[in-house]
Amino acid sequence: MNLKRFLTFKTIVEEGSFLKASQKLYCTQSTVTFQIKQLEQDLSLQLFEKIGRKMVLTQAGEKILPHVYELTRVMENIEGTAQQESSEPTGELKVLIAETQLAYKMANVLKEFRIRAPKVRLSLQSQNCYQIRDDLMADKADLGVFYRVSNDESLKVHEFKQEPLVLVASPLLQGMDLQRVGQHIDSGFISNGAKCLFRHSFESIIQERNISIDNMIELSSINTIKNCVQSNIGISYLPALPLKKSYKKAACKSYRLPRLRK
Structure with missing residues (x-):
């Protein structure tokens, strides 16, 4: 069982509400609600019930509460002992990172860590990115570094600067123009797979413009995609960050792909 969920349960009881517990734990109220639902599933018990506008402990919740206090006291004693033995951070930190962030932006950060x-x-x-979001919401990881996707309201989010997406193609495709509505592109589109965030963004744009494309090509890594684009195997839609070297070598042609004005 996840000890974090027991701590959330204890904090709700002490603070008197899900909202105040979320403020003390520095997370969103929906995260607190999700963790309690997961704990109830783990225990096969209903811990809270709604009476009027308040959430109150059930009889089952009251019965396990003393054991939760005992559990948290034991954990605090263990942590206190560990801190006395070493002033340096210890334990395990599980981090999920989007490939482009890991390859081009996070190496120095991880080295410093x-x-x-x-x-x-x-x-x-x-x-x-979608899997990172889902794993964070399911408490399967401690930290995620990824391009923001929808339905992440349950996460505590710290936003960095926006990373622009650019359409990238071989210089041989000089005549290609995705600004023109209602056309067929005689080239393949290369992405990391069906759940790739950049692919979803690209598909949304070409559907809006009634543009069809030959086929979808799925490859394993950003570097492989770049190499295939340079070889005129297809086009892709990627963050600008991993393409900086391509700009310098003039091996790829890239430009912004704004949405249509309505």
């Missing part, structure tokens, strides 16, 4: 927290076990995994 290893210097400052050498005793922390860093679990690092590259995933698509």
